[in-house]
Amino acid sequence: MSLVICILCITAFFVLLVGFLKEMWSANFALVAVLINAGISSYMAFNAVTGQSYQEIISGGSIFGDIPIRIDALSGWFILMMNFTVLTGILYGRRYMKLYENKSGAIQLHFIGFIINHFSMIGIFCVQNSLAFLYVWEVMALSSFILIIFEYKKPETLKAGINYLIQSHICILFITVGLIWVSSRTNSYDFNAIGQYSASVSPALSSLLFLIFFIGFAIKAGFVPFHTWLPYAHPVAPSHVSGVMSGVMIKLGIFGILRMLLLVNQNYLSIGYFILIVSLISGVYGVILAIVQHDLKKLLAYHSIENIGIIGMGIGLGAIGIGIQNPYLAFAGFAGALLHTLNHSLFKSLLFYGAGTIYQAIHTLNIDSMGGLIKKMPQTAILFLIAAMAISGLPPFNGFVSEFLIYQGFFEGIHLGSILLTTVLIISIVALVLIGGLALLCFTKAFGIIFLGQERKEFDHEVHEAETSKLLPGYLVVLFILIIGLFPQMFVKLLINPVRLFTGSLDVASPILMMTDSLQSISLVAWSFLLAIAGIAVIKLFVSQNRQTVVSPTWGCGYVAPNSRMQYTASSYVRTYRKLIGPLLLMNKREVAIEGVFSSPIHSETHPYDKVEATFIDVPLKFLYAILARVRFLQTGNVRHYILYGVLFIFIIVTFSLLNVAWVYLVDLLKQI
């Protein structure tokens, strides 16, 4: 029996098992299902990454035709990355969902959704038949919709879920248009037909084809301006789902773009510039908005957009490298992008798990009502801190390594090409630096306000650390973050095969050597850094052995009754920044002016909103409403009318096809005359 059928059967079996047995077992069954599926697919994926691609053709009957299942190095890399995050996700999720047991009837459905979602993601990475691909993509979209609306009784959850459902179908629409276009011209559903077709048509047409695919996949990945579903869907989903969504599900879009880059034949240079500039805007815009968010999960969601931007910058750089036939740029770009895909899935899922643990401890996600949690939840705090430093791209953690690869490409490219290339690269460098700096501002705010200082709000329940089994997946992720951060040279070796797919005939041996060399130095310096910290700590311990250590209140400038409300808040921490960046933001502020000498208490509220969303989503929606309002009279609510509409529709279709036959007949007649 082939492995694909095997995975399919396992999935079906466990879905039934979860569906028909007791609710309390469903989490463990889901874990077993994910473990088995992940094990089988990782085995094939690892072989693919190390050089042995897997290929199998299963027969899909008369509708699908032959369905090729191909796992090449690119699919392999993504499958490995996805399996790890889904695994930590279910490990975390089974503890996270404990609190909802016997309170909500949806737990079984949720875990069924999780198993199917994992299965469909494996499918997306390896199915190479257009029609079958659209099917698994649709299964993925629907199952993730079910995962998001777990708390469907809350109106905002349902609203965000429907927003996600609609936007993910717009994404499917674009992909469908692209795939149907190719298959209608080539009469083949095989992905290889895309390559053959685009090689046979004019460059403009081929670029248009790529653009259609790019928009489709960009909606999934969350490139600006297609990102608006992300900040709604992530906060309402349960934390392990947000972690998996942000960690791997949006990477399906990245995978799609990379796959199409391989298949669609085009001018790599111009497409590289295009991707680089779109990603640059996404990266900077994402982090600009992330800083002003008050909702922790929304803040993390905007950071996903930023990181997608960084990945895109790598892809753009790589494409430019292929365009100008420079192996160094190509290798740095694609290796950086692929490694950052992995890195982001690690630290982002860890951050979402942390957010979930905080949410279950204090039942709010508003950063301004947190504070001082490090004393109550020290382990969560350390995990969050490591993830926060990793996402800010700081050494010795993994985020730095991938950004460093991209930086190397940028700096190497500066003196290579034309003035256009040099200018674009220097702008990209500035953008990447700004992203790094802004991320630092954002995560010092997030970590500092959430975990440090004093409690900003009294909670009427006791806040305590999560149990070990809930923290365990976090520690697993941290292990990988540290391994990548401290031994980056190992991962470059794993990246060679996936990157070779893109570089093709270019000789990447020397860039690999140079990269490994500089990453070895990075590893050495990172270790020396840790050694230096330890050394100073030892000296400090030695020196302050006999010295007196006193604990006393924080310096209050002579004021003796400071309270926790006098601390800096998240809003005040970023106030200067907010003023500076004002024109790019849309802050809905509600404030009452102070009147009189002894004023009554006043309230001030700020709600950050997205300017891109206001322009590109809200305005067209308004027009759409206006148009649709005119045909609203059709919606009577009377069933008989709807049946009438159905009959009319069938009648029109039949008439049209008859007319079509008549038209053909007429044309033939005219031709004969």
Added chain:
Amino acid sequence: MRGLGLILIVMTSFFFTGIVFRTKSLFAGRKGRGIFQPMKDIWRLFQKGSVYSQTSSFIFRIAPNIYFASIVIAIMLIPFGDQKGVFSFNCDFVFFAYILAVGKFLNIIGALDTGSSFEGMGASREALYSLLAEPAFFILMGSFALLTGYTSFADIFASIHFGSSISYAIGVLASFVLVIIAMIENSRMPVDDPKTHLELTMIHEVMILDNSGFDLGLIFYATNLKFAMYGAIIANLFLTPGKEWYYSVPIFIAVQTLFAIVVGTLESFMARFRMNHNPQFIFTLTSISLLIFLTVLLVAGKIL
């Protein structure tokens, strides 16, 4: 002799702030303290006990350690003339900037750890200003990479030579940018006044209000090291490659001393900017480094 630069920077750090203070006192008409006095103060701090805020956690205790370690590592990346630093690799200046950012990150969360209303203020400003100053440094290094075709500190400085008048212009502009970056990073005069005694107007000083004893000594000494480090980068611009050590060491010391005197002079004759003017001022720095970039484009023959 890879460690020569490191040794020289550490030596310079002993008297650098001393010279700054001495210059200031001379301009103010005072006799002033000896140039090793700041080091003696730091030595005294090392021997003192500590007071910790009861709000603070372990973050506050490890933050100065990591901050200091980050600067030590950053110094190890600086070359000396055509001799490489202790560590030297491709794009080491990216690592340089990021390792300094690690120290800054810890410093900022260390300040937030005290739950003080003042220290958050300083933390917020420090994060914002260093973020604004960062692009200037990267554009500068990008311009050097374009000019020389190399991408590491050591290779860039080994191959920069001053021939035409236009490259002198680049040298002067680059030194200017580096001096201002050093002033911002060390929270000195046009941006921040270390001697002010109002918490509301401080940046760096207000972040370390609660540090004491060994930790405070580390932070103060880190500032000295940081100054000497930027001085070393500036000195590297003027160290002609291929010259013997008995030329380059005096040049190095002279540039460092001159840098210290410039800092002292600037502080004597300038007032601190208003806080809300600081971002604009820091951002002008980026435009100056863009000017360098355009000049380099001109030299490299990419335009015209």
